[in-house]
Amino acid sequence: MQDFKKRTGSYYTPHYLANFISKRVLSHFENRVRMSILEPSVGDGAFISELGKEENINIKLTALDINEGELNIASEKWNKKTASFIRTDFLEYSTTKKYSAVIGNPPYIKKNILTSNQIELSKKIHSNENLTEASVKNIWITFLVKANTLLSKNGVLAFVLPSELLQVKYAEEVREYLKKEFARIEIFTFNNLMFECKGQDTIVLFAYKKSKQKGEFFTNISSKESLEQNDFVLNNNNLLIESKVKWTHHFLTSDELTFIDNLKKGLKTVNDYSDSKPGIVTAANKFFIINKEIEKQYNLSRFTKPIIQKGLFVNGSVVFNDEDILRLEEKNHPTRLLQLNDSDTISKKLREYLTIGETEKIPNRYKCKIRNNWYVIPNISEKPDALFFKRSHLYPKLLKNNSDAFVTDSAYKVEMKGSYDLNSFIYSFYNTLTLLLSELDGRYYGGGVLELIPSEFKKLPIPYTKISDKEFDTFTTNFENKLNIEEILNQNDFNILNSILGVNYKDLEKIRAIKSKLTNKRMRV
Secondary structure (H helix, E strand, C coil): CHHHHHHHCCCCCCHHHHHHHHHHHHHHCCCCCEEEEEECCCCCCHHHHHHCCCCCCEEEEEEEECCHHHHHHHHCCCCCCCEEEEECCHHHCCCCCCEEEEEECCCCCEHHHCCHHHHHHHHHHHHHCCCCHHHCCEHHHHHHHHHHHCEEEEEEEEEEEECHHHHCHHHHHHHHHHHHHCCEEEEEEECCCCCCCCCCCEEEEEEECCCCCCEEEEEEECCHHHHHCCCCCCEECHHHHHHCCCHHHCCCCHHHHHHHHHHHCCCCEHHHHEEEEECECCCCHHHHEECHHHHHHCCCHHHEEEEECCHHHHCCCCEECHHHHHHHHHCCCCCEEECCCCCCCCCHHHHHHHHHHHHCCHHHCHHHHCCCCCCCCCCCCCCCCEEEECEECCCCEEEEECCCCEEECCEEEEEECCCCCHHHHHHHHCCHHHHHHHHHHCEEECCCEEECCHHHHHCCECCCCCCCHHHHHHHHHHHHHCCCHHHHHHHHHHHHHHHHHCCCHHHHHHHHHHHHHHHHHHHCC
16 A cells, blocks of 8 residues: 555545635635536545535536546545546646636655656646746646646635645745746645655645735644634745745744844855765665674675764764764664675675675666666765764754764765864854754754755855864763753853854844744644
8 A cells, every 4th residue: 555655646635634625715716606626636535525515606526536446436425416537647637628726635756756758748747837847856746837727817726735845945946936826825834744644744735816915825733623713824924935935934034034144144154164975875775784793694894894874873972983883883783884896706605695685676776777786886985074964853963973984875974175173163063043044944854854955054054163172072072961952052152153243142042042943843842
């Protein structure tokens, strides 16, 4: 079932959400006697069940789905005559008809899982709307674009969508497109995951072709009761829209956004102080990163080097030593990178291990297939001076690498430029403003995971403060003994932010309040 969901992007809408969306769309047409509605991917028919309850408006329904079984189940939930149930891929659906509303929960399928035909159809749909090929990233975007082209002049679009729309770089073009195409946009964000789409935060988008109150409006819903009782307020946030700040941060006020922007202006970024690039891409971490037990079993020690697989293994410190690798080994964590060269002689035991990979079809993976030998990992350079882990939970992690360990692409390798000092750089990173900006510039996922992609990390502002080696040793000790990250920020903030930006205690409290607001939203506190 999970494989089917992955292929088809099917994640079903809970009853209360389908009920709310359907009622809100129909209320826009309350003076109508009849209207037409398109649902481009009916799934289990949650919206059809709700729309079928409408008694005052004669709805002519067109329902599509690529799956015949689901289409048949959905059709049984429609108790009226005026409906067409059509088995088709919405990308291939052709009609001259315009609809009063397009409503639903489009599939979420990444481009690399789409068929070549679906990719070509998506490119054509986007091109016809003057969108670049770069916007073809996931099928939900193409559903959104095509749905807009099928709306009447007074039409309404209502979709359940991933929160990617609000925060990822490639969706910026789509956000601009929506602003241009619709008079009014409403975004509903939620404190909790709305359904079982693992790790995926969801939002609800309402977009109106015509409206007396124009603009972009936002609200955050804390419980399903808020929806059922219409207990929410939609707020307009013009500065957010104009400043290109990610729409996930709609709950920040204009004053807060201006305050942050003014502080940023006086700061250099990570890219000014350092070079950074992703760690090693093995293409199959479970195979190429092994524990000491496997290393011994297959006599692989002469082919391995120490490696940090994930940020979870470096909790609690700002320095990673060889002793830390030994502690991970004692816990039987995978800490050995299998680094083979094209010229290596394949021993009998190594051949046995490589056969395991061949049985698991690892050589067929794209990144292995394009190598001279599938088992030789390219671009293994020198061990990094420092590490920044791109994903984090309580706070982003930047630490000095005093070990001989390499790192996977779960982290960015950091090397200082010019005369800038690594100890001072790491110390300077841990202040409330920089962590606030990490929240603001990064994106988050279900479960409260924060991620900064390479460009976001490079652009992250840091108030660089020079410290001595002795001060760094004290900082390291304090960091290892901290109860929480706030203890460190409280120690660092005034020294860093007052000396570099002239921040006073009142400003500092404001910075801390904004960061708390952002972190609490991400972690649903």
